[in-house]
Amino acid sequence: MNRLITSWGETALTRFPEDPRDPLRAWDAADEYLLRHLADEGTDLSGSLVVLGDRWGALTVSLAAHGPVQLTDSYLGRRATSANLARNAGSAPGAPPVVLRSVRDEPPERIDVLLVRVPKSLALLEDQLHRLAPAIHADTVVIGTGMVNEIHTSTLRLFERLVGPTRTSLAVRKARLIFCTPDPALPRTPSPWPLRYALPDDIGAMSGRTVTNHSGVFCADRLDIGTRFFLGVLPAPEGPVDVVDLGCGNGVVGTAAAVASPGVSVTFVDESFSAVASARETYRDNVPGGDDRAAFLVGDGLADLPDDSADLVLCNPPFHSHRATTDTTARRMFTDARRVLRPGGELWVVGNRHLGYHVRLRRIFGDCETVAGHPKFVVLRAVAPASGGTGRSRTGTR
Structure with a gap:
């Protein structure tokens, strides 16, 4: 203090x-x-x-x-x-x-x-x-x-x-x-936000679909290359699965999971009020009638989710706190994901290669694997140990 x-x-x-x-x-x-x-x-x-x-x-x-x-x-x-x-x-x-x-x-x-x-x-x-x-x-x-x-x-x-x-x-x-100095004579025009745009045609379940971005959301006027890479390799869970889009931004990742696998339920979580508002609109535009399979939470990561309540957590962690570079947020996200995942549940993470998330994930989960690589990004998968320590997946993705 x-x-x-x-x-x-x-x-x-x-x-x-x-x-x-x-x-x-x-x-x-x-x-x-x-x-x-x-x-x-x-x-x-x-x-x-x-x-x-x-x-x-x-x-x-x-x-x-x-x-x-x-x-x-x-x-x-x-x-x-x-x-x-x-x-x-x-x-x-x-x-x-x-x-x-x-x-x-x-x-x-x-x-x-x-x-x-x-x-x-x-x-x-x-x-x-x-x-x-x-x-x-x-x-x-x-x-x-x-x-x-x-x-x-x-x-x-x-x-x-x-x-x-x-x-x-x-x-x-x-x-x-x-x-x-305020000038009352200036015209009062409506805000141009939120923005809506169509996604490219080569990114899996969300190809050609529309996303909504309120102001302040990361890469609000375009799809960032890390998320684009992540969308191309996302798992397609089988059967009823509880998915969490952690740090959801505009919700495109969690919405992609819901579109690819109609049996999943998705919880969108972000600490930005604008991000969660964006995720809600993106989801509803692409999964009509699917409100009973989605929840939208503004909060401190996974703090409000109970232990052993999710099968799959999808995450693109931030590595800045305003102008400062820090892994504090990512570290808490990974630790909370381990708590929230059921035995055999999976955490999928996309991040810049230089951040070395694999080291942190191995400390928390005991191990992790590289799902896909890119010159700048890497997608990692960590499995919550089962009660017998086998680390067998519950999601049907492996």
């Missing part, structure tokens, strides 16, 4: 889930720069305060006395904010409550101060500025913040086009602020 010291006091902050082995802090210089600017300028925070994209709650918790509304696409970010609010006693007595919403919820009707932590996804920023613009008025204070490698010319042009004239601050500790 680390402590952030600002003009609003000292705040104890952690990421979620808490992991003593994770050296990454729950805030950075961009959060500090914005909070310091608000204090130095004496910004009036008495009106409707909205915080967009707060990563682990540093901004929301520091400004809790002003009753901010937090909008985030991250379930883990929202859980971190909730835990950090509780850790720091939340709002002061008599202060307005802090409201935690997802970016898929209805936006506030009026915004007097909008603080934007610039997201990694320009598409997510575009979609949210479209959605929030009707609540912004001429006197709204709009300030963005991010590290210098997160703020590009395209970022500033987006604020200019959707909100109003925009300028940036000098860089301090590799962080920068964005100042935007």
Whole structure:
């Protein structure tokens, strides 16, 4: 646990889930720069305060006395904010409550101060500025913040086009602020998101089918090459099988399993609200009438699934946490998959070759095999040991 010291006091902050082995802090210089600017300028925070994209709650918790509304696409970010609010006693007595919403919820009707932590996804920023613009008025204070490698010319042009004239601050500790003056005369146009597109004709069960991508989903405007490779070698389970699409993104992998094997039930899981919304639409467009065979969960990986409840877990793990490269998420995904799989159940993973997932999988499962190779990617298969230790598959894929 680390402590952030600002003009609003000292705040104890952690990421979620808490992991003593994770050296990454729950805030950075961009959060500090914005909070310091608000204090130095004496910004009036008495009106409707909205915080967009707060990563682990540093901004929301520091400004809790002003009753901010937090909008985030991250379930883990929202859980971190909730835990950090509780850790720091939340709002002061008599202060307005802090409201935690997802970016898929209805936006506030009026915004007097909008603080934007610039997201990694320009598409997510575009979609949210479209959605929030009707609540912004001429006197709204709009300030963005991010590290210098997160703020590009395209970022500033987006604020200019959707909100109003925009300028940036000098860089301090590799962080920068964005100042935007709302222009009520700008036309309020609908968001172009979500996007829908047809898949190529050479990727197995999903060939030529349509997927839906809400903003912020990985490779939202195209099929990434790792997933394309994975789709070409996916197993086709026989009989009634419980499948989990872990880190589902737009749901194309889990939907492919349902299309190829009508007897399977699929649980789509992701920590992104937009991803799960995308997966739901992708599945329903391609498996009409199949809602009784699908579940859609926004959550912390497999934390909400019981032990021995799945026969097949399909996973394309992320190896970034915002800008940081880390295997923490993949490690937890593999460990949780081992718990959730029934004896003889299988975990199929696609990943970049250089990440060395086979080493981690052998430690957790006892062994793994390479199903398919690609110059950049590899597909690995690990089998949960049966009660007798044989590791015999339950899914009929081998």
